[in-house]
Amino acid sequence: xxxxxxxxxxxxxxxxxxxxxxxxxxxxxxxxxxxxxxxxxxxxxxxxxxxxxxxxxxxxxxxxxxxxxxxxxxxxxxxxxxxxxxxxxxxxxxxxxxxxxxxxxxxxxxxxxxxxxxxxxxxxxxxxxxxxxxxxxxxxxxxxxxxxxxxxxxxxxxxxxxxxxxxxxxxxxxxxxxxxxxxxxxxxxxxxxxxxxxxxxxxxxxxxxxxxxxxxxxxxxxxxxxxxxxxxxxxxxxxxxxxxxxxxxxxxxxxxxxxxxxxxxxxxxxxxxxxxxxxxxxxxxxxxxxxxxxxxxxxxxxxxxxxxxxxxxxxxxxxxxxxxxxxxxxxxxxxxxxxxxxxxxxxxxxxxxxxxxxxxxxxxxxxxxxxxxxxxxxxxxxxxxxxxxxxxxxxxxxxxxxxxxxxxxxxxxxxxxxxxxxxxxxxxxxxxxxxxxxxxxxxxxxxxxxxxxxxxxx
RNA sequence: GGUCCCUUCGUCUAUCGGUUAGGACAUGUGGUUUUCAUCCAUAAAAGAGGGGUUCGAUUCCCCUAGGGACCGCCA
Numbered sequence: 001x002x003x004x005x006x007x008x009x010x011x012x013x014x015x016x017x018x019x020x021x022x023x024x025x026x027x028x029x030x031x032x033x034x035x036x037x038x039x040x041x042x043x044x045x046x047x048x049x050x051x052x053x054x055x056x057x058x059x060x061x062x063x064x065x066x067x068x069x070x071x072x073x074x075x076x077x078x079x080x081x082x083x084x085x086x087x088x089x090x091x092x093x094x095x096x097x098x099x100x101x102x103x104x105x106x107x108x109x110x111x112x113x114x115x116x117x118x119x120x121x122x123x124x125x126x127x128x129x130x131x132x133x134x135x136x137x138x139x140x141x142x143x144x145x146x147x148x149x150x151x152x153x154x155x156x157x158x159x160x161x162x163x164x165x166x167x168x169x170x171x172x173x174x175x176x177x178x179x180x181x182x183x184x185x186x187x188x189x190x191x192x193x194x195x196x197x198x199x200x201x202x203x204x205x206x207x208x209x210x211x212x213x214x215x216x217x218x219x220x221x222x223x224x225x226x227x228x229x230x231x232x233x234x235x236x237x238x239x240x241x242x243x244x245x246x247x248x249x250x251x252x253x254x255x256x257x258x259x260x261x262x263x264x265x266x267x268x269x270x271x272x273x274x275x276x277x278x279x280x281x282x283x284x285x286x287x288x289x290x291x292x293x294x295x296x297x298x299x300x301x302x303x304x305x306x307x308x309x310x311x312x313x314x315x316x317x318x319x320x321x322x323x324x325x326x327x328x329x330x331x332x333x334x335x336x337x338x339x340x341x342x343x344x345x346x347x348x349x350x351x352x353x354x355x356x357x358x359x360x361x362x363x364x365x366x367x368x369x370x371x372x373x374x375x376x377x378x379x380x381x382x383x384x385x386x387x388x389x390x391x392x393x394x395x396x397x398x399x400x401x402x403x404x405x406x407x408x409x410x411x412x413x414x415x416x417x418x419x420x421x422x423x424x425x426x427x428x429x430x431x432x433x434x435x436x437x438x439x440x441x442x443x444x445x446x447x448x449x450x451x452x453x454x455x456x457x458x
Numbered sequence: 459g460g461u462c463c464c465u466u467c468g469u470c471u472a473u474c475g476g477u478u479a480g481g482a483c484a485u486g487u488g489g490u491u492u493u494c495a496u497c498c499a500u501a502a503a504a505g506a507g508g509g510g511u512u513c514g515a516u517u518c519c520c521c522u523a524g525g526g527a528c529c530g531c532c533a
Contacts, residue, residue, distance in 0.1 A: 012533045047532055104531080120460035120529070138531055156463070165461050165529090173531040180533045203462070204528050227464075227526090234525065262470095265482090269471055272481045291471075293464045294526065301470065301483050311496090351495045361495095407492095422492050434494040 005037025007195050009063075009070070010077075010184065012044040013055035016245045017062040019297065020199060020229045020237055023263040027226060028197045029068045030264070030285035040191060041070035045078045046183050062246045066256050067278070075191070077183055084178035084186045087216065088139050088171050096215040097171060099137040100127040122167040139172035141181075141211065149207055154195070154224035154287045161207055169208050181205060185212040188221060197224045197287075200294075201236070224287050227267055227294040234296065243299060253325055253355025255313070258306035267295045275308060307353040319345055325355040337366035344444035347436045364430035365444060370456055371431050377457065381424040384414065388425065389454040397447050403439060429453050 009025040011017065017025075025041075032039035041063070045051035060074055091097040107123070114121040128142065144163035151159045171182040178186075188196060188209075196206075203225050213220045231241040243249060249259050257278070264281050265274065268289045276284070310318065319342055326333055333341070341348060341362045348361040377385070391406045411421060422438050429441050429450065442450050 010533085014533075044533060050532070100531095107531095115459085117459095122460090122529085159462070161462065167529085170531050175531080177531085179531065184533085199527095200463075201527055202533090205533090225463090230526080232469090236527070265470065267470085272472065274470095274482055291464095295470065298469050298483070304483055307496095353495095418492050426493065432494090436494090437492050439492085 005032060005035040005194050006040065006192050007032045007037065007197055008040040008042050008188070008191060008193050009068075010042040010044050010187075010198070011059050012047065012050075013052055013059060014047065014050040015055055015239070016247055017059045018237065018245050019243070019249075019263070021059075022062070022066060022068075022246050022259070023229065023266060024197065024199055024226065025063055025068050026066070026260060026263050027268070027285075027290070029070075030281055031195065031197060031287065032071075033282040034285045037194070038071045040072055040193075041074040042187060042191070043074055043076045044180070044183070045076055046081070046178060046180065048078075048177075051078075058247075062250075065250070066246070066260055068260075075187075077187060080183070080187060080190070081178060083190065084183045085172065085176065087186050087212075088178060088182055091141065091171070091212070091215060092139060094215070095142070097139050097141050098128055098168075100140045100168075100170075101130075101132045101134040101137045102127060103136075120165075122165065123169075125168045128168065136174045138170045138174050140168040141171050141208070141215075143168050143208070143211060149210065151203075151206060151210070151223060153203075154197075154222055155227075155290045156200075156203075156225055156292060159203070166204075166207055166211075171212075181208050182212065185209040189213065189216070189218045193221050195222045195224060197226065200225045200228050224290070226290055227292060229266065230294045230296045232296055234294075237297070241297075243297065249302065251329055253329075253357065253359070254302060254306050255309050255321060255355070257313075258302070258309045261309070262302050262305050266297075267291050275305070303353045310349055310352055310354070310358075315345055315349075318349060322355050322358055326359060329356075330359055333366045337362075340365050340444055340446065344440070347440045347444055351436075361436070362444075364432065364435060364441070368453065369431050371427060377424050377428065382457065384410070384421060385424060385428060385454055386458050387414075388421075389451060389458065392447065393451065395447050399447070400439070400443050403442060407438070428457055 007028040009021075009028045011021050011025075029039045031037075041060070043056050043059070045056065056074075056076075063069065088097065092099070110124065111121050123140070125140075125142075125145075127140070143166045147163050148160050149163055151161070153159055169181055170179050172178055184205075187193075206223050206225070210220055229237050231237050237244050246259065260278070260281075261276055264276060264285075268285070268291070270276075270284045270289055273280075273284075313321075322341075322345075323338070348358045352358045352361055387410060388406070391410070392403065395402060407418075407421065411418060414421075423433070425438055426435050426441065427433060429435075429438075429445065435441055436444070445453070
C-alpha cells in the first residue's frame with residue numbers, strides 16, 4: 001500500500017450522478033488502485049439550497065453499482081465548515097485576505113459597466129485598501145497581482161497564466177459560510193490529497209486554490225484535469241442532452257462493467273485494446289494515456305460494448321443482473337415464466353444488446369396476446385397449423401427432439417419450404433415475426449403451452 | 459470580449475521524425491442462417507489551412523481558422 005497516493009472524487013449532491021462524474025470517479029479510483037493508494041469520496045454539500053440528501057444517496061448508490069467503491073466512508077464537506085472558517089480567519093489575520101463591504105448592487109454595476117465597455121470583468125479589489133466598514137461583508141482572498149503562475153498539469157502539461165487575470169475571489173460569504181474555493185482547498189489539505197483528478201472545467205479554480213495552499217504554506221497536490229465529455233453537438237454535456245446520467249444507462253439495461261469499460265475508453269486508451277476486465281483496467285491505467293481533447297458520447301459504442309459483455313458474461317451472473325433489472329424497471333414476471341426464461345436464457349441473451357432487449361425478446365413467454373387472426377393467417381396456413389397441432393398432440397415435454405422430424409414430415413408431405421411453415425407458426429406462437437427459431441420457441445414455451453396457443457386459432 | 463485549452467476516418471482512438479497512417483463502433487457489399495439478430499469475409503472512410511526546422515514531417519515550432527472551457531457570495 002502506497003499511503004502517499006490519496007485521491008478523491010468530490011461530487012456535489014445537486015443532481016443524480018452524471019456520466020462525466022462517473023468517469024472522473026472511475027479515473028480517480030483506477031489511478032489510486034493502480035498506484036496502491038487510497039480513493040476517497042467527498043460529498044461537496046456546502047450549497048445548502050441546492051444540495052439534497054436524495055442525490056447524495058443516489059450518487060453513493062450509483063458508484064456502488066459501478067463497483068467504484070471508496071476506501072473509506074464518504075465524507076460530508078458540510079461537517080467540516082468550522083475548519084474552513086477557521087482557515088479563512090487565519091488568512092485574514094495573516095493579511096492574505098480582507099473584508100469586502102461592496103454591496104451586491106455595487107458589484108452588479110461594475111459588471112455591467114465592463115460589459116458595456118467590452119472589458120473582461122475582474123473585481124477591482126477596491127476594498128483591499130479602503131477603511132470602509134459596515135455590517136455586511138464577505139472575505140476575499142488577496143490574489144497575486146503580478147507575475148505568472150505555472151501549473152504542471154499531469155494531463156494537459158504546462159499551463160502558464162498571468163496572475164492579474166485571477167480576481168480577489170470570495171472565500172467567506174456574508175453569512176460567514178465558506179465558498180467552494182476555500183472548502184475544497186482546506187479539505188484537500190486535511191485529507192492529504194496527493195492527486196486532484198477532476199474535470200477540465202475546474203482548471204481556473206486550481207490557480208485560485210493553489211494560492212490558498214501557498215498562503216497557508218501547505219504542500220500543493222498534483223493536478224490532472226481531464227477533458228470534458230461533450231454531447232453529439234460538441235458542447236459540454238447538459239441535463240437537456242439525452243442519456244447524461246448513469247441512471248439513464250441503467251434504465252435501458254446497460255451492465256455496470258460495460259459502462260465502466262466504455263467510460264474507460266472514452267478519453268483514455270491503451271494501444272488497440274478495447275475490452276478491459278476490471279483487473280486489467282487497474283493494471284494498465286495511467287494518467288499518460290488520457291487524451292487532451294474532449295470526446296463525444298456515442299450510444300452505438302455503448303450498446304456494442306454492452307452486447308459484448310452480455311454475450312460473454314457467465315450465465316448466472318447475467319441472469320442475476322436480468323432479474324434485478326426487471327424488478328427495478330419492468331413489470332413483474334410470474335415465477336413460471338421467469339423460470340422458463342432462466343432455463344432457456346441463452347436463447348434470449350444471444351440476440352440482445354441490452355437487458356431490456358432480453359426482456360423484450362422473452363416477452364412472448366409471459367406477455368402473450370392472441371394476434372389478429374384474419375389479418376395475419378390465411379386458410380391454407382390455418383390448415384398447416386392444424387396439422388402441426390395434431391402431430392405434436394401426443395408429445396410430452398421431454399420429446400422435443402421429435403419435433404424436428406415432425407416438421408420435416410410436414411414439409412415433405414405438403415411440398416413446401418420451411419419459410420412457409422415457420423412464418424405462421426412463429427406468429428401464432430409468439431405474436432411477432434421476430435422471434436427465436438421455431439424449435440427454440442417451443443422448447444422455451446414447453447409442449448403444453450405450445451399446444452394451447454396453437455389451438456387458440458383453430 | 460478576456461484568459462486558458464483542444465484539432466488524425468462520421469465517432470472513440472493508435473502512431474512517441476521515416477508506416478500502404480493501424481484498430482474498434484457505425485455504414486456499404488457478399489456469405490452462413492429457420493424469420494429477426496448473431497457470426498464470417500470484404501469495401502469505403504482521416505492528419506483543419508499556411509508557413510518554417512529537417513535529408514524527411516501527422517509527429518517539433520510559429521501563424522491563421524474552427525471548436526471548447528472558465529469568467530458567481532454554484533460546485
